Amino acid sequence: MLPFLKKNPPAQPSAASALPVIEPIGADVDTRPFRVTDPHYIAMALQALADDGDLVCLHPSAGEPSLPGRITEVRPQAGQFVVEIEVKGARAPQPQPGSVLLVAMPLGIALQLRTSGHWADTLPGAPLQLVAALPDHIIHLQRRRFPRLETPLGQPFRAEFMLYGETFSMGVDDVSIGGLGLRASAHEGRLLMPSQQLRRVRVELGHGATPLVVDLEVRSRRAFRSFLAGEQLHFGCRFLDLTPADHGELQLRLDRLDAERTRAAPPRLG
Known part of the structure; x- marks a missing residue:
């Protein structure tokens, strides 16, 4: 509910x-x-x-x-x-x-x-x-306190967790110091609802990054249609009680993502 x-x-x-x-x-x-x-x-x-x-x-x-x-x-x-x-x-x-x-x-x-x-x-x-x-x-409550960075293609950005005895693996669409955006098919995401808490989520943040094990709270859920993947669900999640070590590792990864995005941006004309 x-x-x-x-x-x-x-x-x-x-x-x-x-x-x-x-x-x-x-x-x-x-x-x-x-x-x-x-x-x-x-x-x-x-x-x-x-x-x-x-x-x-x-x-x-x-x-x-x-x-x-x-x-x-x-x-x-x-x-x-x-x-x-x-x-x-x-x-x-x-x-x-x-x-x-x-x-x-x-x-x-x-x-x-x-x-x-x-x-x-x-x-x-x-x-x-x-x-x-x-x-x-x-x-x-949808408004975000922290800016989020979209995750690049071709790198392992995923979140894995257990829920109701099932194992779930969802793509991470965006990440911030405050939370994650998760993506799943309509079938894979059928059990996730706003206010639900996900415990011990293993989050991969790209090549060479140490996976984080965090607790998340689902704050929003919206449906969209992908041309290639069909009906999809996006879940906005916030971190619950990040440890200082995880907070520091997350900030380092965000800094790297921001630097990679800046390097990949096309040069400005003029």
């Missing part, structure tokens, strides 16, 4: 109880590196939620039950966006006006913001619509 995602308890049925509740990001998560204040990025992120029809969850501040819905419209010039509450059966109760926390999980990655707005006048029996103000910031 994805992080922050759990089913409503069956003992508390409601108009929208058939839909999942997306829980807010935990208070123990340091969200400062993932704070986004760029208005253009914010509008684009909300528009992507609308375009993809991603489920969002409204958590009213007054203590009313959470409400699942979808963003149906983003109005950057007006500084607004519209959330339509998903209704199954009877019309959902209208919460008291005030600030709400909105949480979504696009591609399994938490996106969270706080906003306020007003309930639009709708016809009887129609879903509720919240006309909300575009926030001055959002929290998007």
Whole structure:
């Protein structure tokens, strides 16, 4: 099950109880590196939620039950966006006006913001619509704290680990001092989900580099199609508790990769 995602308890049925509740990001998560204040990025992120029809969850501040819905419209010039509450059966109760926390999980990655707005006048029996103000910031856990370097072709960059009694070997697409990007076929990556922790992963970082044995946490998962390999999955992972020795070895390897990339770059004209 994805992080922050759990089913409503069956003992508390409601108009929208058939839909999942997306829980807010935990208070123990340091969200400062993932704070986004760029208005253009914010509008684009909300528009992507609308375009993809991603489920969002409204958590009213007054203590009313959470409400699942979808963003149906983003109005950057007006500084607004519209959330339509998903209704199954009877019309959902209208919460008291005030600030709400909105949480979504696009591609399994938490996106969270706080906003306020007003309930639009709708016809009887129609879903509720919240006309909300575009926030001055959002929290998007996908943003990276460290720059990542793409791994070169023709060298052994792989990660091997055990999971559920099976041995997995995945390609390393990119690497940073904070984590790795892993690549696998749709079948090979079927068991990996965001928030999952991988223990004692053996990571090869090219010719002549000492393999590292590290713990990883899967932070993101996205699908893409390769012309040669077909359906593929990319997993963004972060290191858990690197030892000083592993940190130093990783930094040396990153420095070598950066130097190799600089040497391989075509000369600039002019």
